[in-house]
Amino acid sequence: HRGFLPPVTGRTRIYGILADPIYHVKTPEVMNALLTSRGVDGVLVPFHVKPDGLKTLVDGLRRMENFGGFIATVPHKTDMLALCDEVTGAARNIGAVNCVRREADGRMVGAMLDGIGFVEALRVANADPAGMSVYLAGAGGASSAIAFALAEAGVVHITVANRTIERAKGLTERLRAAYPALTVDTDADRIANHDLVVNGTSLGMRLNDEPPLDLSRLRGDQLVADAIMEPAMTPLLKAAEAKGCRIFPGKPMLESQIVLMAQHMGALA
Numbered sequence: 001h002r003g004f005l006p007p008v009t010g011r012t013r014i015y016g017i018l019a020d021p022i023y024h025v026k027t028p029e030v031m032n033a034l035l036t037s038r039g040v041d042g043v044l045v046p047f048h049v050k051p052d053g054l055k056t057l058v059d060g061l062r063r064m065e066n067f068g069g070f071i072a073t074v075p076h077k078t079d080m081l082a083l084c085d086e087v088t089g090a091a092r093n094i095g096a097v098n099c100v101r102r103e104a105d106g107r108m109v110g111a112m113l114d115g116i117g118f119v120e121a122l123r124v125a126n127a128d129p130a131g132m133s134v135y136l137a138g139a140g141g142a143s144s145a146i147a148f149a150l151a152e153a154g155v156v157h158i159t160v161a162n163r164t165i166e167r168a169k170g171l172t173e174r175l176r177a178a179y180p181a182l183t184v185d186t187d188a189d190r191i192a193n194h195d196l197v198v199n200g201t202s203l204g205m206r207l208n209d210e211p212p213l214d215l216s217r218l219r220g221d222q223l224v225a226d227a228i229m230e231p232a233m234t235p236l237l238k239a240a241e242a243k244g245c246r247i248f249p250g251k252p253m254l255e256s257q258i259v260l261m262a263q264h265m266g267a268l269a
């Protein structure tokens with residue numbers, strides 16, 4: 001992957017990814033490959049920062065004139081919301097920021113692109129969710145981002161099913177407040193009533209995880225998407241494919257998000 005790194009000169013624009021821990025992040029390889037392939041004179045590097053150092057680092061980056069912006073990931077997404085000077089509507093709704101552009105005057109503009117990348121990947125695959133009814137397993141950070149992006153994309157109904165029912169109710173209430181025309185419920189059993197079934201939980205990452213939803217209720221004409229990146233084929237996607245469903249693994253969804261992040265940071269037009 002080091003072969004993708006462009007030559008760094010005095011004119012190269014610097015971008016970052018902020019995380020703790022940092023060693024596992026794949027974004028530098030993916031983003032630098034993208035920037036190189038588009039002929040951009042920019043480089044994204046890992047910044048290992050702990051939560052109690054985040055504000056000091058961000059304030060310092062405001063004064064770094066050749067700095068274009070950064071991606072924020074675990075555990076910084078929620079804390080970044082209050083550290084930005086301006087945030088998008090989606091970031092405010094979700095309560096988290098995962099990508100920040102540094103303006104020429106040092107102002108930090110935050111966006112939340114997690115769910116938007118997910119929706120963009122569906123659109124690119126000719127599965128525009130506008131008008132669809134959606135079953136979403138999960139009500140955590142990833143699920144919230146996906147739910148708000150789907151609402152913004154014009155889905156008509158979202159069922160949020162979650163182990164902790166209060167969390168599902170909280171997410172549906174926030175969705176209803178932001179999108180009055182959207183109908184919502186938390187009925188975990190009505191899987192077959194939906195056009196699109198999404199796993200936003202972490203179930204499926206580990207070998208012995210139980211499935212995130214009752215696989216026997218899937219219908220062969222449903223679209224089934226999984227936000228899990230690794231493994232690419234989760235037990236949910238395998239079961240859905242065996243039933244004849246059209247499936248959407250998480251990894252290509254991340255790739256479409258990388259482009260949106262580069263655009264938000266101003267690295268790509």
Ligand code: ATR
Nearest residue numbers: 138139140141142143162163164167200201202203
């Ligand atoms: P992320 O940012 O990845 O969404 P998160 O906010 O911790 O992480 O959310 C994890 C999601 O996976 C939640 O919906 C969680 O359910 P709870 O809200 O009940 O915790 C779900 N999840 C994780 N482990 C689970 C398990 N063993 N069984 C059922 N749901 C699980």
